[in-house]
Amino acid sequence: MGDLLTHGAAAVLLKVGVRGRFIPVFVLGTVMPDLCSRVPAIGLGYVHVHLARVSPFFTHGWQPFHQPVGLVLLAFLTCFLFQETVRASVFWNLLGGMALHLGLDVLQSHHGAGYLLGFPFSDFAWELGVIGSEATVGWAIPLSLLAWFVYRYRASQP
Amino acid sequence: MICTAFLLAVLGWHYTTFSLAQPNGYRAAVEAPESMEGAPLLFPLWEVTHIRGASVYEISKTVRGVAVHGSSEGLSVGDTVTVKGQFRARDQAVIETERIDHPFRRLKGLLSIIGLLLGAVLCPRFFGWQSGRVVLRG
Numbered sequence: 001m002g003d004l005l006t007h008g009a010a011a012v013l014l015k016v017g018v019r020g021r022f023i024p025v026f027v028l029g030t031v032m033p034d035l036c037s038r039v040p041a042i043g044l045g046y047v048h049v050h051l052a053r054v055s056p057f058f059t060h061g062w063q064p065f066h067q068p069v070g071l072v073l074l075a076f077l078t079c080f081l082f083q084e085t086v087r088a089s090v091f092w093n094l095l096g097g098m099a100l101h102l103g104l105d106v107l108q109s110h111h112g113a114g115y116l117l118g119f120p121f122s123d124f125a126w127e128l129g130v131i132g133s134e135a136t137v138g139w140a141i142p143l144s145l146l147a148w149f150v151y152r153y154r155a156s157q158p
Numbered sequence: 159m160i161c162t163a164f165l166l167a168v169l170g171w172h173y174t175t176f177s178l179a180q181p182n183g184y185r186a187a188v189e190a191p192e193s194m195e196g197a198p199l200l201f202p203l204w205e206v207t208h209i210r211g212a213s214v215y216e217i218s219k220t221v222r223g224v225a226v227h228g229s230s231e232g233l234s235v236g237d238t239v240t241v242k243g244q245f246r247a248r249d250q251a252v253i254e255t256e257r258i259d260h261p262f263r264r265l266k267g268l269l270s271i272i273g274l275l276l277g278a279v280l281c282p283r284f285f286g287w288q289s290g291r292v293v294l295r296g
Binding site: 003004005008022024025031034039045048049053056057059060061062063064065069070073074076077080081082083086110111113119120123133134136137140141 | 162163167176177200202242263266269276285291294
């Protein structure tokens with residue numbers, strides 16, 4: 001979840017780079033895995049550690065929102081919030097953003113924990129592990145500013 | 159939509175069951191301590207919640223107050239660490255074999271909060287609500 005800024009910025013840069021439409025939806029898809037899995041897990045985890053015991057379902061059960069099968073279901077569910085005319089585009093853009101998120105996440109190393117990309121069909125945990133899990137901290141602000149300027153420049157073009 | 163939401167809930171329950179039964183999880187070790195003596199355990203990104211002394215500290219995440227036997231040098235309560243170790247059945251403690259500190263974890267958390275706030279501020283610029291549906295703006 002600590003990569004919300006870098007994920008969002010990468011999504012903007014990618015979409016602007018390919019001159020794609022539905023940029024906000026794509027960005028939403030990029031941040032949704034962390035918003036729906038990490039935010040509640042960290043929040044309830046804090047309650048569990050410091051305040052009161054919380055059922056394991058509420059500390060572990062959010063993880064499928066950070067796995068491909070769960071994310072396809074989440075994108076499907078979310079696109080129904082939008083008007084029917086844009087629903088298919090919203091679904092594919094959400095899914096594209098989610099794929100970008102997972103693609104960036106698997107670059108990280110969690111010292112053997114890995115990501116269960118095939119769950120519930122496979123329990124094989126995997127990650128490329130080419131960068132540390134905090135390696136993006138230094139990039140977050142510059143990348144976000146770059147994304148903002150690039151987005152504004154694109155918006156100003158006819 | 160109801161079926162999809164139900165499937166997601168089932169998936170969450172299934173993951174919880176799967177996760178708790180992991181052989182490299184502390185909870186599984188505590189349930190059958192004798193058979194798990196010396197088993198390798200991994201605690202990725204756990205919080206240091208108590209320092210008992212120079213060679214024992216406690217970490218918490220999904221389980222509270224797991225005792226780790228290893229040097230606590232350089233650690234403070236609230237730090238985030240990844241601990242690799244072996245289970246000791248006698249006192250249900252973990253004998254640390256490797257500790258990875260995550261000094262930038264708090265900064266990463268702060269950046270996330272900034273990201274969340276930024277998202278909340280920018281959201282109405284790009285999304286609206288009309289006739290019970292989300293509409294795109296801009």
